[in-house]
Amino acid sequence: MTTVADWAHNLRSEADIDANVRALHDSGIRARLYFGGKVNTPPGFGAGCSNTRCALDGTP
Numbered sequence: 655m656t657t658v659a660d661w662a663h664n665l666r667s668e669a670d671i672d673a674n675v676r677a678l679h680d681s682g683i684r685a686r687l688y689f690g691g692k693v694n695t696p697p698g699f700g701a702g703c704s705n706t707r708c709a710l711d712g713t714p
Contacts, residue, residue, distance in 0.1 A: 662689040671700055
Protein backbone atom coordinates (compact mmCIF):
# COMPACT_ATOMS: atom_id res chain seq x y z
CA MET A 655 0.00 0.00 0.00
CA THR A 656 1.33 3.41 -0.94
CA THR A 657 0.58 6.73 0.72
CA VAL A 658 1.41 10.06 -0.91
CA ALA A 659 2.69 12.90 1.26
CA ASP A 660 1.57 16.29 -0.08
CA TRP A 661 3.90 18.97 1.29
CA ALA A 662 2.09 22.30 0.81
CA HIS A 663 4.20 25.34 1.64
CA ASN A 664 3.17 28.98 2.07
CA LEU A 665 -0.58 28.46 2.16
CA ARG A 666 -2.31 31.81 2.56
CA SER A 667 -5.62 30.87 4.17
CA GLU A 668 -7.57 28.08 5.80
CA ALA A 669 -9.62 27.92 2.58
CA ASP A 670 -6.37 26.90 0.82
CA ILE A 671 -5.95 24.08 3.34
CA ASP A 672 -9.52 22.90 2.80
CA ALA A 673 -9.07 23.04 -1.00
CA ASN A 674 -5.92 20.90 -0.79
CA VAL A 675 -7.66 18.32 1.39
CA ARG A 676 -10.69 18.26 -0.92
CA ALA A 677 -8.46 17.75 -3.99
CA LEU A 678 -6.63 14.86 -2.33
CA HIS A 679 -9.91 13.30 -1.30
CA ASP A 680 -11.48 13.72 -4.73
CA SER A 681 -8.44 12.17 -6.41
CA GLY A 682 -9.15 8.89 -4.63
CA ILE A 683 -5.53 8.34 -3.64
CA ARG A 684 -4.33 7.52 -0.13
CA ALA A 685 -2.64 10.73 1.02
CA ARG A 686 -1.69 12.95 3.94
CA LEU A 687 -1.44 16.72 3.76
CA TYR A 688 1.41 18.46 5.55
CA PHE A 689 1.23 22.23 5.32
CA GLY A 690 2.69 25.46 6.53
CA GLY A 691 1.86 29.10 6.24
CA LYS A 692 3.89 32.11 5.26
CA VAL A 693 6.74 33.37 7.43
CA ASN A 694 4.41 35.88 9.11
CA THR A 695 1.50 33.44 9.59
CA PRO A 696 -0.26 34.03 12.92
CA PRO A 697 -0.16 31.34 15.63
CA GLY A 698 -2.93 28.78 15.32
CA PHE A 699 -2.98 28.82 11.53
CA GLY A 700 -4.96 25.79 10.36
CA ALA A 701 -6.69 25.18 13.68
CA GLY A 702 -10.05 26.15 12.14
CA CYS A 703 -9.83 23.28 9.67
CA SER A 704 -10.44 20.56 12.23
CA ASN A 705 -13.84 19.76 10.71
CA THR A 706 -12.45 19.05 7.25
CA ARG A 707 -12.23 15.29 7.82
CA CYS A 708 -15.78 15.19 9.15
CA ALA A 709 -17.04 17.14 6.14
CA LEU A 710 -15.36 14.71 3.76
CA ASP A 711 -16.48 11.47 5.34
CA GLY A 712 -19.95 12.68 6.34
CA THR A 713 -19.62 12.35 10.12
CA PRO A 714 -21.22 15.04 12.27
